[in-house]
Amino acid sequence: MMCRSCRSTGVTIRWRNTSSISSKGVEVMWHLIRLELKKGRLTGYIWGSLIAYGVIASLLMLIYFVEGIEGADPVFQSYPDMLFLIDVLIRATFIIYASVLLSKLMINEFRDKTIGLLFAYPINRKKLIAAKLLIVFTWTFLNVIIANLLIDALLILVNSQTGYVTGPLTGELLMEHGINVLMQAFGAAGMSLLPLVLGMRKKSVSATIASSIFIVMIVCSHNLGFSLSSIIAIPLSLAALGIFLTYLSFRNIHQMDVG
Template identity: 45%
Template sequence: MLNLMRLEMKKYHLGSYVKRAIFANFVILAVMFMLLFITKIEEDPGLENYQTVLTIIDSMVRAVFIIFASVLIAKLIIGEYKYKTITLAFMYPINRKKLIASKLAIVILFTFSAIILSNALVTTIFCVITESFRLIPDTLTTTIIMQHIPFVLMNAVAASGMALIPLYFGMRKYSIPTTILSSILIVSVVSSNTGNFSLNDIIFVPITLAMIGISVAYLAIRNIEKVDI
């Protein structure tokens, strides 16, 4: 499995996606500072404590990388079926289930790692700058950070499973746009914030969606021998 994953990553030059992920982090940072200055201009107390800041950063990171995951799914799986290049891969003496499982494992591991590392990077840079220039009246404490870590880990696990749901929509007609649009729809529904509340705050919602995503992946692997190419 690990050898298959390495071959897939080399085949699709996934190193370039790491660079794009880093770029996405700086875009998130820019958006955070823009939000901060807008709230100051409008005298809105929305970003006056670090708990809120950390929650917003986590929400933005998850949204970005769930969509990112759909792009990977479109590249690694949907595109191969759409352009029928998967037939060549299936001609090799490799178990079909292992091949698809390795592709999905790449998506899950990339999404999980990207969410964790991006949270750490964006939070560190943002908080160092805001603390240095006293842009936020609150004080970032070790307690706040330690309380936030389990929250990030749980959300990263849930998001990694949730990110597999677009596979179902993409495989119906081997549509790359449908795969990506479905992820945007999921993010807009789950992560939309109204009055400091989002569906992701209801614990069973992200867990249920993660289970649905895992079920979609399982069915994709289980039925791979029956899928017409």
């Protein structure tokens, strides 16, 4: 009985230790993320996102009213067309926006060697890099979702008054669109890491941003009503590729010379 009790107690102790280590790791990551956001001025990121929302909404409203008044061959022929184009523009915008964040959080610090100052502290290098990447990934994911919610609501509200876009707007359509937005947001967040792989080779901001534009041109281009991103497997596969290649780029960060 004593032996069984000891074994049981031992298992409990090991479980508690593992749980403690796990929670401590999460706490460290959260602390690093907060430091990065504070250092990078979170308010600047928020204002950048709000400006992007405004630009996208203005462009879509311009398209909506110009096409609606002329009425010859409108871009928004139905609600699915309208919601799809909104999503494409939002994802394209924030994939490029993410490359700017990556340049600020990663490329500049490696190019200017300031990352070496951070590595001089007793902080796990992998956790520090992971915190930076998690900021960009999460920021892109959330912005794609929030922008879709706000701009979708705006155009649906406007169309309820003007009626340029015809056809039913059903709950089933909105549910399907919502699920698609979630998957596309994850895809965009993963794809947003791909420019970092190219930019880190030469420590070049211009290469990072240019590669994000190239990705957008390939994946988010909207030709004759078709876009590669409409095949959900493509953005999800590119997202997985972005995460995997980023991991390969920094898996040996402890041996990397940044001095």
